[in-house]
Amino acid sequence: MSPDTIFALIPILGISCGLLAIFAGAIFRPWLKMKERQMELDAQNIAEKAAQYAADKGRLEDRVAVLERIVTDQGYSLAKEIEALRTTPLNLEPSHEKEVIK
Template structure:
């Protein structure tokens, strides 16, 4: 029974130490939550920026296709047809079939 009397002051001194340690752990957890939230917000902002850039690029591509898409294809085909007709000119003909020397 006499040994129990020694533990009472030790327990009395440990209570504030445990309280301080618990408060410190709580502050560390709050700081961790704040830093995680900040990092997540930064990643969300970067993601939103990338999405906006991609949307802008798609708008430009849609404009190109709808404004002049068919016109460009027609011009390319016209150039191909012109090269087929002009066999005496320089360049490689588009039809790559072997031709017999005459």
């Protein structure tokens, strides 16, 4: 290559680098904004789900508290029935004998 062609390529190379930077900025910036917006929407969805889970957890804790009150209530005879079963001897012998087939 002659020095004249090299000197002629320098302005072309400079202009093409400038155009490339402008096009990259025109394409890359909107893409970054789109990704940022997607992340914001994902964060909002995650926050909504966390709030729903917290509400469900609170509701379930309330239900468990009610069940605990029912089971531990003195008027509830479940504890007495369990104790009665513990003191009753188990009849481990079968009530009827199986016939042996020969």
